[in-house]
Amino acid sequence: MAVRGWRPAAAAIAAARPGGGGPGGAPGPAPALERAPEAGAGAAAPATAALYVHWPYCRKRCSYCNFNKYVVPVVDEAAVRACLVREARTLLRLSQVQSVTSVFFGGGTPSLASPGTIAAVLEAVAGVAHLPAGTEVTLEANPSSASTPRLAGFRAAGVNRLSVGVQSLDDAELRLLGREHTAAEARGAVEVARELFPGRTSIDLIFGLPGQSRGAWARGLEAALGLCDDHVSLYQLTLERGTALAAQVWGGALPTPPQDLLADMYQTARTMLVAAGFRHYEVSNFARKGALSTHNLSYWRAEQYIGVGPGAHGRFVPRGEGGHSREARVQTLEPDNWMREVQSQGHGTRRRVVLSPLEQLEELLALGLRTDEGVTRERWGCFSPQLSLEAVFGAPGEAKALQEQGWLILDSGGLRCTMKGLALLDSLLPDLLCQLQRCWAPPAMPEEGSCARLQHPEEDPVGGSGAGGEAVGRSGLAGAVSRNIQSQNR
Template identity: 50%
Template sequence: MTACLTRELKTLIELSGVSKIKTVFFGGGTPSLAPPSSIQTILDTLKAGDLLIPAAEVSLEANPTHLETSRLRGFRDAGVNRLSIGVQTLCDTDLKTLGRDHTVAESLRCVEEAKQLFPGQVSVDVMFGRPSQKLKDWQTEIKQIADLCVNHVSLYQLTLERGTRLHKLVEQGMISTPDGDTLADMYLAALEVLESYGLQRYEVSNFAQMGYESQHNQAYWQCKQYIGIGPGANGRFSRETDSSVREARIQTLEPDNWMFEVEKYGHATRKVTQLSTKDRLEEFLCQGLRTREGITHKDWLLLSPPLDLVNLFQSNKRLTNILDMGYLVIDQQGLRATPSGILVLDSVLPYLLVALSDVMEVHKTSVA
C-alpha cells in the first residue's frame, strides 16, 4: 500500500507539473491505523523532490482509540504537525449507537496527549443530530467540547447513510433523530457557545481561534489545485502540458483494484472530467460562500476575466431581493453570505447558479 501511494504520488505530481506543496492532509478513512513509517515515507517522497515548503501544514485524521493514541508521537516525529481527532460525542451510549470503537475516556486522553505533542494545532470533530439527542444535553456537551481548550472544532450534522444499521433503525421507527427545527437550534446553540470561547466560525462547519484555521481545507473552499492519491481519492489540478484546463480526477475506489492499476499504470485514476469555466465558477460559488471571507473579486476574475461578480446581480430581481433581505453582501471586497445568509445558503445558491448560467449565456451570445 505504501509503495503504491508513493508511486501514484510521483506520477500525479509529474502530470501536474507542480513545483511546491503547501499542505498535506492524511484523511478519508482512518489513516491513524497506518504505521508512522508509512506517513514518513510519503512525506520523504515530497521532501526528496524539494516539493514540500518548510512551513507546510501536515494534518492527519485520527480516531481516539488507545492504539492510535499510542502512535501520536511517532506521527509527529514522521512530520505531522496538525491533528484532527474524531471525538464525535462525549456520550458513551451515543458512541456505541454510532458504531464507534472508542470511549469518552479514550477521547479525553487522546486530546490531552495531542495538545502536548501538537501545541496549538489540535482540532476535534463533533457530531450533532444524533438519535434521541435533546437540545439541552447538546448545549451541555458543546460547552464540554469548548472546555477541552483546542484551537479548532469541526461541527457536523449526522447523515444517515442508506444500508447502515443506524439508517434501518430510524427507518423502522425504533429510534428517532431530532426534527429540522431542533437541528437548527442545535447549530445556533453551538455557534453561540463556540464563539463565546473565542472559536470564530470561518466556514459553515468549522470554528477556530484566529490564525488557527485549516489551511488545507481553505484550499478546497477557494477552489485551489490539489492532488488526491489513494483509493477513492479526488483531485483537482491542471496538467503541466495545458495549465488552462482544470481536471477533476477520481481514483479507483476498491483497494485491491487500486493497487493493481497503480502497479500497472503508475496511477489508478478511474475517471477524468475536464472542468469548463462554468463548472469552476459554479463550484466556486458553492464552496466560497460557505466561508467567512466569501469570494473576492480578484479570485473570481482569475477564473473568468470578462465576467465580474457585479454582472450576476445586474438585471436580476431575485438576487436584488436576496441582497435587500440581508442574506448576501457585495462590496469592494467581493461577495459573501451574511451570518443570517449562511443559515439559508442552500436556498440561496440555486438563484445564484441560475443567474450565473443566464449571464454566461448572454455573454456567449454577444461574443458570437
C-alpha cells in the first residue's frame, strides 16, 4: 500500500547516505528546537507532535523482559491493523496536530507485523496530518524477523530507519537473555539493514549480565562497532520482578554483578565510543555522522507525542475536545480489550491526567538533563516564561552546590550535567526537583527534605509499553542510566 504525499524523495534518500547532509553529514549540535511555546505554561499548543505506534506481540518472551508484550498462537493482524489505523486517526484529530515530526513503530516485535500494516498506519497518518517527505520513520526489528525481503518490504512501506535488537554478539549471552536469534543471525540482519537503510541503522546492546566481565563486554562492543557505526544504544541489564532471569539471580543460581563493575563497564563503553567518533548525546545513546534519533529527542525535549496501540503513552493537548492543557495519556494495556474500546469509541485511552505547569517543568528537567545539550534557556522559557532557569538554579542552594562540585553547569546555553554528573543523574535529580518545587510555590511546599517525588511516565501501573524509541531503560549506572521515558515502548 503506497503512502501518499510523503514518501522519501530522491534527495532525502541521498541525504541519508554519508556526506548527503542528513544523518550522513558531518557531526554537529543537536537539531535546534523549533516548536511553539507549550500549552499549560500559558501559551498556545504546538501544532506538531511525534507519533509512537505499539505492536504488542512477540514470538517468545525474553528472560529479562517485563514489558507489555504478548505471546499468542495466532494474531488477527487485519483486526489489529484496523484498530491502529482508527486510533491514530482519532488521536491525531483530537490533538489537532498539523504536522507529524517522526513516527516510531515499537513493541513487542513490530518486525513481526507485515509491511502492509506499517504502510496502512503511515497512510492514515498522512491522511490526517502533514507527514513531510523525509520524516524519520523508525521500526524496531529482531534479527530473527529481519530477512532481506522483509526489511525491503518495510522500506517500501515507508520505513527509513531501523533499530535492531542485537543485545549481544555472543551466543552464550544470547541464550542467557532468552533471545531467539544467534550472533550470526544478528550480524546478518545488521548487514542487510545497513544496505537498505544507509546511515540510519541503530543497534541495541545490553551490558551487566550475570558473570559478564569488563573484558568480555569491551570485546563484544568492539565487535559491534565493526558491524555498525551509525547509532548505538547501550542498556545496563535491570533485573525486573517476575522475569526468569531475576528469579535465577535472586535465587542464587546466577551471580549479581557488582555495582563498581557496572560503572566500569559503562565508562569503558563511553571511552571506546567517543574515541571512535561517536557523540554521547544522551545517557544511553551514541551517534556518529549526525545520526541522532529525531524521535527520541522529541521525548527528551518534552515536546508533544501521541501514543497509539496497547499500553502506549502520550503527552499532548486535546484541542479537539476543547482542552487547553497538556495531558498524560495511557492506552488500555491488554490488546483484546484495547481493540474492543477502539472499535466502540475510536480510541482506547484508559487513563488521562492533566499535567500542572510544575509537573511539566519536572518532566522537562528530568528528561532534558539526560542529554548533552541539557535544558536550554529557550525550552525552559516555553514552559516557564515567568520563572527563569537562573532564578531557580542560579540562587544559593542545592543546584549551586552541585555546580561548585563539578556535577552541573549553568551558563548562557542553559542547565546541563557535566560528563561525570550525567553518570549520576538520578542521584542529583531529587535535590534539583526539591529546589524547583520550593521556587515554584513556596507556601504550598512541604518542609525541606520532604519534597514531592516526581512520578515518571513509566511508573504508571501499566507495565512497560508506551512512548517508544530505542532508548529503552535497561540502563542503571548509579541509578542514572535508569528507566527513561522510552522504556515504555518495549
